[in-house]
Amino acid sequence: MTKKEENKEHKSGYVAIVGKPNAGKSTLMNQILGSKISITTPKPQTTRHQIIGIHSEENLQIIFLDTPGIIHPRYELQKAMMSFVDRARSDADIVLFLVEAGENRMPDYAFDVFKTMNKPIVLVVNKMDTSSREQEKEMVESLNESYRFADTVYISALTGEGVPELMNIIYDNLKPGPPYYPKEMLSEQPVRFFVAELIREQLFMQFEQEIPYSSTVDVIQYDEREDLDYINAEVIVNRNSQKGILIGKGGKAIKELGKKSRQAIQDFVGKKVFLDLHVKVRDKWRENPNMVRNFGYR
Ligand SMILES: Nc1nc2c(ncn2[C@@H]2O[C@H](COP(=O)(O)OP(=O)(O)OP(=O)(O)O)[C@@H](O)[C@H]2O)c(=O)[nH]1
Numbered sequence: 001m002t003k004k005e006e007n008k009e010h011k012s013g014y015v016a017i018v019g020k021p022n023a024g025k026s027t028l029m030n031q032i033l034g035s036k037i038s039i040t041t042p043k044p045q046t047t048r049h050q051i052i053g054i055h056s057e058e059n060l061q062i063i064f065l066d067t068p069g070i071i072h073p074r075y076e077l078q079k080a081m082m083s084f085v086d087r088a089r090s091d092a093d094i095v096l097f098l099v100e101a102g103e104n105r106m107p108d109y110a111f112d113v114f115k116t117m118n119k120p121i122v123l124v125v126n127k128m129d130t131s132s133r134e135q136e137k138e139m140v141e142s143l144n145e146s147y148r149f150a151d152t153v154y155i156s157a158l159t160g161e162g163v164p165e166l167m168n169i170i171y172d173n174l175k176p177g178p179p180y181y182p183k184e185m186l187s188e189q190p191v192r193f194f195v196a197e198l199i200r201e202q203l204f205m206q207f208e209q210e211i212p213y214s215s216t217v218d219v220i221q222y223d224e225r226e227d228l229d230y231i232n233a234e235v236i237v238n239r240n241s242q243k244g245i246l247i248g249k250g251g252k253a254i255k256e257l258g259k260k261s262r263q264a265i266q267d268f269v270g271k272k273v274f275l276d277l278h279v280k281v282r283d284k285w286r287e288n289p290n291m292v293r294n295f296g297y298r
């Protein structure tokens with residue numbers, strides 16, 4: 001029996017996961033939920049939204065807020081991404097500051113923000129399957145000198161090592177409260193959102209350089225049908241020259257993207273789907289506040 005089950009009092013609250021790009025924030029949320037709610041790739045800046053993941057136990061409900069990695073925004077899309085981080089930080093009851101093992105350059109502005117926040121911030125050192133506490137000692141000491149963290153915990157989001165300890169720390173820092181969502185609920189985004197994200201994940205996996213960062217996915221239509229769901233989606237690119245790369249020689253690249261995306265979507269919805277995928281150019285969309293908003297980054 002875990003600590004949470006022994007205790008009769010129901011606790012609940014919002015926990016934001018923040019940190020630099022690629023620290024493993026989305027992997028951690030998926031690990032805790034035991035389900036792929038947030039897309040993860042080896043490339044930085046994968047997550048662009050605030051993604052909600054709900055973890056429920058008999059006497060506990062934690063609403064995790066996965067966020068984009070903290071960066072200095074250079075264009076409108078990145079500004080929108082950072083506004084999701086700000087929002088999550090202010091909505092949260094507890095903040096998990098995730099750093100990866102071996103990290104040596106911290107976003108110093110993060111600490112200035114922390115100092116203005118009146119809530120527990122837990123330092124979570126991730127990717128410990130690739131390191132030892134001894135190796136991380138110096139970094140952890142220096143971080144704890146920069147800010148008084150509520151606690152420090154070492155985990156591997158990939159293997160799950162240290163995660164039960166992290167859950168106990170979260171529980172201890174939460175206040176008593178009722179569940180906000182039905183206990184069986186894992187997230188609150190609609191299926192169209194997940195479809196767009198799964199296609200975006202494949203864009204990150206399949207294409208190099210600027211394509212993943214210059215594109216977004218718009219699900220135009222999702223028709224639930226008896227035997228197979230029909231999906232019409234568009235990959236939006238920033239420049240005309242990117243369209244050719246996405247389509248590839250004789251349509252090879254887009255075909256591959258469609259195939260991989262369809263498989264991922266089928267795994268997610270547990271049903272066969274037909275994916276109608278097209279490429280569209282929206283000149284400089286990621287520099288344009290209105291287009292960024294219209295493509296769902298708000
Ligand atoms: N070895 C190891 N790799 C990990 C661990 N956690 C995450 N990763 C890998 O690190 C990469 C980034 O993981 P994500 O979960 O996408 O990282 P993120 O912080 O959400 O990244 P952004 O959304 O881009 O900010 C992926 O290749 C993960 O498989 C871990 O504990 N150990």
Ligand SMILES: [Mg+2]
Pocket residue numbers: 025026027038039040046047067068
């Ligand atoms: Mg992420």
